Amino acid sequence: MELSSRLLPWVSAAAAALLLYGVFLAFFASPADYQQGETVRIMYIHVPCAWLSMMIYSLIAISSFGLLVFRHPLADVSAKAAAPLGAAFTFLALLTGSLWGKPMWGTYWVWDARLTSVLLLFFLYLGLIALRSALEEEATAAKLTAVLALVGVTILPVIKFSVEWWNTLHQPSTGFTATVDPSMRWPLLVMALGFTLLFFAMHLKAMQNEVLRRRVKAMRVQAIAGRDRLSAHGAAE
Amino acid sequence: MDLGPHAAFIWVSYAAVLVTVAALIVWLIADGRKQIADLKALETRGIRRRSAHTE
Numbered sequence: 001m002e003l004s005s006r007l008l009p010w011v012s013a014a015a016a017a018l019l020l021y022g023v024f025l026a027f028f029a030s031p032a033d034y035q036q037g038e039t040v041r042i043m044y045i046h047v048p049c050a051w052l053s054m055m056i057y058s059l060i061a062i063s064s065f066g067l068l069v070f071r072h073p074l075a076d077v078s079a080k081a082a083a084p085l086g087a088a089f090t091f092l093a094l095l096t097g098s099l100w101g102k103p104m105w106g107t108y109w110v111w112d113a114r115l116t117s118v119l120l121l122f123f124l125y126l127g128l129i130a131l132r133s134a135l136e137e138e139a140t141a142a143k144l145t146a147v148l149a150l151v152g153v154t155i156l157p158v159i160k161f162s163v164e165w166w167n168t169l170h171q172p173s174t175g176f177t178a179t180v181d182p183s184m185r186w187p188l189l190v191m192a193l194g195f196t197l198l199f200f201a202m203h204l205k206a207m208q209n210e211v212l213r214r215r216v217k218a219m220r221v222q223a224i225a226g227r228d229r230l231s232a233h234g235a236a237e
Numbered sequence: 238m239d240l241g242p243h244a245a246f247i248w249v250s251y252a253a254v255l256v257t258v259a260a261l262i263v264w265l266i267a268d269g270r271k272q273i274a275d276l277k278a279l280e281t282r283g284i285r286r287r288s289a290h291t292e
Binding site (some may be wrong): 023026027032037038039041042045046049084085088091092095096099100101103176198202205206208209212215216218219220223224226 | 238240241242243244246247249250251253254255258261262265266268269271272275276279282284285286
């Protein structure tokens with residue numbers, strides 16, 4: 001808690017600075033695309049959101065593994081805290097992709113492999129959140145959610161390679177190295193790093209909140225147990 | 238700044254990201270404040286964490 005409290009302002013400030021710089025680069029220091037025109041500026045938010053949607057799920061899967069195998073107490077806190085953030089960034093990847101698709105493809109949505117597999121990832125996030133809230137007992141909810149998260153990890157290679165395995169309307173993956181011109185690659189890298197730091201700042205805060213929530217819950221249980229002990233003692237006398 | 242005939246798609250995309258990220262930040266801060274308030278209320282009632290007893 002102490003370390004995360006110390007890190008949080010620095011990570012947040014770095015994320016804010018990078019995102020502001022990235023937006024400046026995206027609008028004022030990068031050219032329009034020769035094919036896509038000005039709509040290419042959507043790439044600077046769509047690609048980082050899509051990257052985060054997969055990175056956050058990987059983090060949840062690693063945390064779930066940590067919970068099931070090593071029973072690390074913070075592993076479940078990490079997985080629980082990351083799920084709503086992952087759902088939000090996946091939603092944004094779908095939305096910005098759809099808004100980019102309309103002027104480029106002539107449609108907001110097609111049931112191609114990339115779009116459909118990311119939609120499944122979004123439902124998977126919702127499933128993780130719903131399963132956890134449906135179960136009252138914290139330890140059972142944590143274990144079942146971790147199992148679901150590990151089973152669901154199979155969606156990640158499907159998303160990654162969908163544009164290679166199937167003939168999709170979605171363009172091939174936007175690489176950060178060779179496929180993008182340097183004038184667009186640099187703003188994209190700055191935005192991707194900014195979004196990643198933004199996620200880590202929000203994840204740290206969400207983990208702090210979850211630790212506090214568990215502390216409050218434990219104290220309430222302790223208070224009820226103490227009251228019950230007192231009343232049982234009183235009845236015995 | 239002229240963003241061409243598809244400017245609305247670009248603005249809506251950036252606005253959606255801004256609103257969603259802002260909503261997440263507000264939710265996280267509000268949730269954190271609520272947990273701290275709950276914790277303080279319990280401590281005011283004299284309830285201490287078990288680990289705090291042993292410190």
